[in-house]
Amino acid sequence: MFAVRLHGRGGQGIVTTAELLALAAFEQSAYAQAFPTFGSERTGAPVAAFCRLDSAPIRSHEPITVPDALIVADPTLFAQVNVLAGLRPDGYLVVNAAGAPAAIADLSGTPARVCLVPAAEIGRRHVGRPVPGTALLGAFAALTGQVTLAALATAIRERFPARLAQGNIDAAEEAYELTRSVAARQVITHA
Amino acid sequence: MLKQIEGSRAVAETVAACRPQVIPAYPISPQTHIVEALAAMVAAGELQPARFVTAESEFGAMSLAIGASAAGSRTYTATASQGLLFMVEALYNASGLGLPIVMTVANRAIGAPINIWNDHSDAMSQRDSGWVQLYARDNQHAADLHVLAYRLAEQCSVPVMACMDGFVLTHAVERVDVPTVDQVDGYLPRYVPRQVLDPEQPYSIGAMVGPEAFTEVRYLAQESLAAALSQLPPLATELERVLGREVPGVLAPYRLDGADTVMVALGSTLGTLADTVDAMRAEGRSVGALGLVAYRPFPLEHVRGALAGARRVIVLERAFSPGAGGPVTADLRPAVRAGVPVHTALAGLGGRPVTSTTLRRVLELALAGELPELSFADLDHDLVDRHLAHVAAGGPAGPTAEGVLRHLNERATTTVAPAPDGAGAGR
Numbered sequence: 001m002f003a004v005r006l007h008g009r010g011g012q013g014i015v016t017t018a019e020l021l022a023l024a025a026f027e028q029s030a031y032a033q034a035f036p037t038f039g040s041e042r043t044g045a046p047v048a049a050f051c052r053l054d055s056a057p058i059r060s061h062e063p064i065t066v067p068d069a070l071i072v073a074d075p076t077l078f079a080q081v082n083v084l085a086g087l088r089p090d091g092y093l094v095v096n097a098a099g100a101p102a103a104i105a106d107l108s109g110t111p112a113r114v115c116l117v118p119a120a121e122i123g124r125r126h127v128g129r130p131v132p133g134t135a136l137l138g139a140f141a142a143l144t145g146q147v148t149l150a151a152l153a154t155a156i157r158e159r160f161p162a163r164l165a166q167g168n169i170d171a172a173e174e175a176y177e178l179t180r181s182v183a184a185r186q187v188i189t190h191a
Numbered sequence: 192m193l194k195q196i197e198g199s200r201a202v203a204e205t206v207a208a209c210r211p212q213v214i215p216a217y218p219i220s221p222q223t224h225i226v227e228a229l230a231a232m233v234a235a236g237e238l239q240p241a242r243f244v245t246a247e248s249e250f251g252a253m254s255l256a257i258g259a260s261a262a263g264s265r266t267y268t269a270t271a272s273q274g275l276l277f278m279v280e281a282l283y284n285a286s287g288l289g290l291p292i293v294m295t296v297a298n299r300a301i302g303a304p305i306n307i308w309n310d311h312s313d314a315m316s317q318r319d320s321g322w323v324q325l326y327a328r329d330n331q332h333a334a335d336l337h338v339l340a341y342r343l344a345e346q347c348s349v350p351v352m353a354c355m356d357g358f359v360l361t362h363a364v365e366r367v368d369v370p371t372v373d374q375v376d377g378y379l380p381r382y383v384p385r386q387v388l389d390p391e392q393p394y395s396i397g398a399m400v401g402p403e404a405f406t407e408v409r410y411l412a413q414e415s416l417a418a419a420l421s422q423l424p425p426l427a428t429e430l431e432r433v434l435g436r437e438v439p440g441v442l443a444p445y446r447l448d449g450a451d452t453v454m455v456a457l458g459s460t461l462g463t464l465a466d467t468v469d470a471m472r473a474e475g476r477s478v479g480a481l482g483l484v485a486y487r488p489f490p491l492e493h494v495r496g497a498l499a500g501a502r503r504v505i506v507l508e509r510a511f512s513p514g515a516g517g518p519v520t521a522d523l524r525p526a527v528r529a530g531v532p533v534h535t536a537l538a539g540l541g542g543r544p545v546t547s548t549t550l551r552r553v554l555e556l557a558l559a560g561e562l563p564e565l566s567f568a569d570l571d572h573d574l575v576d577r578h579l580a581h582v583a584a585g586g587p588a589g590p591t592a593e594g595v596l597r598h599l600n601e602r603a604t605t606t607v608a609p610a611p612d613g614a615g616a617g618r
Binding site: 018019022023025026031032033034035036038039057058059060061062063065 | 366459465546547
């Protein structure tokens with residue numbers, strides 16, 4: 001079982017991002033379960049979504065409190081929500097860090113496997129809007145190896161209309177390559 | 192067809208495969224995605240012949256369903272929470288008229304206080320409405336139960352509620368092998384209504400029945416639901432053959448062999464409970480789980496058999512009857528051998544997650560002989576005590592909801608909130 005918690009703000013597409021991750025896992029014949037936190041969703045308000053990935057059927061329907069990985073779509077959430085709550089010591093952290101890493105709360109003591117990726121900026125370039133989701137998933141794929149880039153692309157094509165799919169696939173690819181690059185590793189070391 | 196799909200969408204596609212002819216509906220969370228999807232299918236001509244009717248209310252939706260069903264159409268609708276309550280009068284008419292309507296209830300709490308989250312208090316408030324109620328443990332089960340529901344409803348002339356946990360299942364994207372039209376066609380015969388309102392041969396239904404025969408009508412309603420209960424196992428078995436997978440129709444037992452302590456539950460909690468049972472079994476603890484799929488008709492004899500080896504029974508209730516206790520416990524008690532303690536543990540009310548930690552805590556208290564007869568799992572005693580102290584001190588009166596929220600805010604600004612403790616004292 002690999003458990004992922006996603007944090008973002010209403011309107012950033014966090015619920016869809018969790019769903020895409022589950023779809024990508026499904027494309028790889030894995031079992032997956034994606035679900036949002038439930039409430040009266042408002043644009044800009046903190047939202048969370050969850051995704052479980054496993055090689056065996058998933059029976060649990062409880063929220064994820066001890067995630068193996070966190071995907072954070074807005075670094076300002078660190079000041080508002082206990083984003084890191086429950087993250088495993090050997091866990092992964094993917095953050096949409098558009099600005100300076102200093103904008104993020106102190107990440108010392110958090111896992112070494114941190115990836116800061118300008119996901120909203122990548123989304124803006126490829127999709128035309130600062131949507132961070134698919135770029136974050138590209139970085140997640142590179143960092144964790146839980147899903148392949150090909151499976152992500154298939155999931156994106158299935159979930160989005162054609163005119164949106166290619167831009168999102170390009171965004172995922174760019175973030176994937178960036179995360180695998182030396183520059184990203186330096187950021188990881190820095191964090 | 193195997194898909195990674197939202198629960199609501201899986202149910203909508205399954206219902207479409209059952210080819211309902213009339214779908215009257217009124218939107219309410221967390222059910223809305225289901226009827227939205229069906230409305231889109233009807234509008235796109237993917238579901239033919241079918242008529243989607245946007246009702247002006249849930250009362251209208253159920254009344255339309257009654258009319259459509261009485262006129263000989265296979266009929267479907269869905270609702271939740273206050274929406275179900277708003278259609279109550281019509282619910283009793285649907286069952287009283289013996290109309291095989293199938294309705295999804297995306298289980299959600301009832302206000303006040305207003306709460307959009309999941310528990311079972313909506314459907315369980317309608318346990319006496321004469322409808323069959325089946326509870327899904329996951330989205331695969333939810334989809335499959337709708338096929339079973341139509342067959343049972345039409346074979347026995349009873350309306351059926353297929354209950355699935357709101358949000359937890361309706362909004363979860365999981366792997367579901369969605370029943371295909373071919374599979375459904377191999378199981379669900381073309382609908383031949385037992386009664387049809389026909390302008391060519393006019394007659395009336397919905398007669399007034401006085402004291403001379405009302406009791407007999409009720410007696411026959413009991414016979415009708417007893418017949419439905421006897422049909423459930425063979426119909427579920429037949430569906431299992433068609434779909435090639437397990438479709439629990441009455442009970443879903445899990446590791447009852449050698450289980451001294453058995454927790455009974457309904458709905459999506461069962462998966463988390465199965466994981467918890469596995470973990471505790473691995474530690475040598477003698478625990479098991481019994482899932483209740485059929486709540487109405489209540490499968491008393493099946494439960495009696497399943498609990499024959501139990502030395503202690505805990506009913507995990509997700510609905511509450513204030514002043515009495517848990518509705519499932521009351522039904523289940525006669526199925527338990529004399530001398531075997533039966534506990535009611537309230538959990539997961541108004542959307543509080545039922546976690547493996549919660550379930551383990553309740554089970555461990557029971558194993559230690561410390562679980563009260565009635566308890567509220569994860570009860571925030573501090574919050575309750577603050578409110579009781581406020582009331583005792585003659586504080587300003589008002590609705591409990593506002594008072595509790597005020598205490599919650601006061602505590603958040605003054606202290607660190609204490610973690611909820613165990614299953615709680617018996618209050």
